Structure formats: C-alpha cells, structure tokens
Amino acid sequence: MFSIGQLSKATGVKVPTIRYYEEIGLLPAPGRNAGNQRRYGQGGMDTLGFIKHARDLGFSLEDIKSLMGLDGHLGDDCAAADKIARSQLANVRDRIRKLEQLATELERISHLCDDGNGGCCQVLTALGDHRLCAGDHS
Amino acid sequence: MFSIGQLSKATGVKVPTIRYYEEIGLLPAPGRNAGNQRRYGQGGMDTLGFIKHARDLGFSLEDIKSLMGLDGHLGDDCAAADKIARSQLANVRDRIRKLEQLATELERISHLCDDGNGGCCQVLTALGDHRLCAGDHS
DNA sequence: CTTGATGCTCTAGTGACTAGAGGTCCTACT
DNA sequence: AGTAGGACCTCTAGTCACTAGAGCATCAAG
Numbered sequence: 001m002f003s004i005g006q007l008s009k010a011t012g013v014k015v016p017t018i019r020y021y022e023e024i025g026l027l028p029a030p031g032r033n034a035g036n037q038r039r040y041g042q043g044g045m046d047t048l049g050f051i052k053h054a055r056d057l058g059f060s061l062e063d064i065k066s067l068m069g070l071d072g073h074l075g076d077d078c079a080a081a082d083k084i085a086r087s088q089l090a091n092v093r094d095r096i097r098k099l100e101q102l103a104t105e106l107e108r109i110s111h112l113c114d115d116g117n118g119g120c121c122q123v124l125t126a127l128g129d130h131r132l133c134a135g136d137h138s
Numbered sequence: 139m140f141s142i143g144q145l146s147k148a149t150g151v152k153v154p155t156i157r158y159y160e161e162i163g164l165l166p167a168p169g170r171n172a173g174n175q176r177r178y179g180q181g182g183m184d185t186l187g188f189i190k191h192a193r194d195l196g197f198s199l200e201d202i203k204s205l206m207g208l209d210g211h212l213g214d215d216c217a218a219a220d221k222i223a224r225s226q227l228a229n230v231r232d233r234i235r236k237l238e239q240l241a242t243e244l245e246r247i248s249h250l251c252d253d254g255n256g257g258c259c260q261v262l263t264a265l266g267d268h269r270l271c272a273g274d275h276s
Numbered sequence: 277c278t279t280g281a282t283g284c285t286c287t288a289g290t291g292a293c294t295a296g297a298g299g300t301c302c303t304a305c306t
Numbered sequence: 307a308g309t310a311g312g313a314c315c316t317c318t319a320g321t322c323a324c325t326a327g328a329g330c331a332t333c334a335a336g
Binding site: 141142143157173174175176 | 315
C-alpha cells in the first residue's frame with residue numbers, strides 16, 4: 001500500500017495533480033485508511049504510470065480517458081487505441097513542421113542585429129511586419 | 139477609422155480577442171463613436187498586427203508586453219528585443235527536439251499493431267510501460 | 277509526547293482565449 | 307421614415323491541465 005506521496009515520488013506526478021486526476025474521474029478513487037488518507041495498491045500505481053507516460057507523449061486527458069476503459073481500467077480495444085496513437089503522431093509531426101518554420105523565421109530575425117545594416121532595431125520592425133517574413137508561417 | 143470587426147478581418151485576430159487584449163492592457167483603448175463603439179486608427183491596426191505576428195511566432199503576451207513600450211507603443215530597445223527573440227528561438231528549438239523524440243516513440247508504438255506479433259494490443263502496453271521506450275523522451 | 281513532514285478539503289488563480297446571455301446600435305432597403 | 311438583420315456593447319462563466327494557498331488533521335520518528 002502506497003500513500004499519495006509515495007505514489008507521487010514513484011511516478012513523477014505531483015500530489016495535487018494526482019488528486020486532480022481522481023477528481024475528474026481519470027484515476028479511480030482509492031481506499032482510505034483510518035485517518036482518511038488515500039492508500040493505493042499496485043493497480044493505482046500502474047494506472048497512474050500509464051497516464052503519466054501518455055501525458056509525456058502529448059496525449060490530452062480526454063484521449064487518455066478514451067484509451068482507458070469507461071470503468072477506469074485499461075481498455076483493450078486495439079483498433080481504437082491505434083487510431084488515437086496515429087492521430088497523435090500526425091499531430092506531433094504537424095507541430096514539428098510549424099515550429100521549424102518559426103525557427104527559420106526567428107533565426108532570420110535574430111541575425112538582423114548582427115549585420116549592422118544601418119543601425120538597430122530591425123527585430124521589432126520584422127516582428128511588426130509579416131510581409132517581411134521569408135517563409136509563410138501560420 | 140476602423141470598427142472592431144474591420145480590424146478583426148484585416149489582422150485575423152478575432153473580435154473577442156481584440157477586446158481581451160484591450161482589457162489586459164496590451165492594446166491601448168481606442169476612442170468611441172457616439173454610440174459607444176470602438177473606432178481604431180492606423181496606430182491600432184499596426185499595434186494589433188505586431189501582436190498577431192509575435193503571437194504566431196510563439197511569443198507569450200508577457201513577452202509581447204516587454205517588447206512594446208510601457209505606454210503601449212512599440213519600444214525601441216534593440217538589445218532587449220534581440221534577447222527575447224533569441225530566447226524564443228532557443229525555446230522553439232528545444233520544443234522541436236522534444237517533439238522529434240515523441241514522434242519516434244509514437245511511430246514505434248504505431249507499428250506494433252502491424253507486426254502481428256502474437257496479437258494486439260501492444261499499443262496500450264507500450265503506453266503503460268515507459269521502460270519499453272526506445273528513446274528517453276521527457 | 278512533541279515536532280515536523282505529510283495529508284486532507286476547499287477556494288481561487290494561471291494563460292489565452294471562447295461561448296453565451298441580453299441588450300444597443302448601425303446600415304441598407306423599402 | 308420605418309424596419310430587418312447584422313454588428314456591436316458589457317458581463318459572466320467556461321475551457322485545459324494544472325498550481326498555489328489557507329487552515330486544519332494525521333502520521334512517523336526521536
């Protein structure tokens with residue numbers, strides 16, 4: 001049996017966050033000891049580990065709810081899980097693409113001060129005028 | 139003179155968002171007409187364009203406040219602006235790196251179902267056990 | 277038996293908006 | 307001049323995924 005603090009240390013999920021997950025029905029409410037404190041078993045540990053890992057991979061809590069069964073246990077609908085994972089992958093790829101455009105643009109802007117082309121500050125001008133952009137981000 | 143709707147169309151910033159920017163002191167409150175409706179000049183248009191572009195580049199509203207003068211006009215402190223832009227670039231690069239790790243991991247997970255290695259669902263197992271990860275994301 | 281860490285509930289705040297209610301105003305058309 | 311419908315106004319509350327703090331109870335070690 002683990003206290004909420006031990007669970008927190010073991011999984012890397014902060015204590016208030018664990019209580020929050022319970023509140024929104026993501027993590028099943030565990031039993032309590034005589035002093036009304038939460039006591040978790042291995043099942044709670046596994047479920048929280050699952051949630052943590054999925055969150056690190058960028059899944060929303062809504063996605064995670066879908067990935068787990070309605071009763072709070074891990075589901076086993078492979079096709080659905082695979083679909084969510086693939087859509088998440090597409091999402092991540094898209095974010096990478098957008099961020100790369102931004103990095104290009106920011107790099108260009110950052111170099112404006114180096115060139116010494118008639119004094120600063122070109123950075124603010126570049127930020128102010130989208131037409132000066134090289135790429136077509138967003 | 140532009141109405142808030144015209145400003146919205148011209149800049150691509152939604153009407154409630156413009157009012158929100160005004161409320162938090164990012165966009166100076168414009169004059170009103172006889173019927174208490176906002177009327178913007180070119181200055182308002184420019185400032186909102188600046189905000190929009192900076193937001194698209196991933197700057198926080200707090201960053202944008204720093205980039206603009208305290209009185210709501212565009213500032214001209216080049217060194218400070220450059221510092222913010224560079225820190226934003228580093229931030230974006232970091233996010234790209236993390237997302238690439240996630241994409242790798244998600245790709246691996248998504249392929250588990252293809253392999254047909256003893257039946258599904260490996261996706262949920264992989265999500266549940268961080269130790270099965272190839273890379274060390276997060 | 278005390279001390280300090282850990283736990284409890286509850287409320288409110290974060291960032292950057294978004295949605296809706298309920299009302300007023302402007303503009304174009306008849 | 308009247309009217310229909312869109313645009314505008316303020317205000318409140320909701321979103322997501324937490325985070326912070328108040329004020330109290332409980333637990334474990336010395």
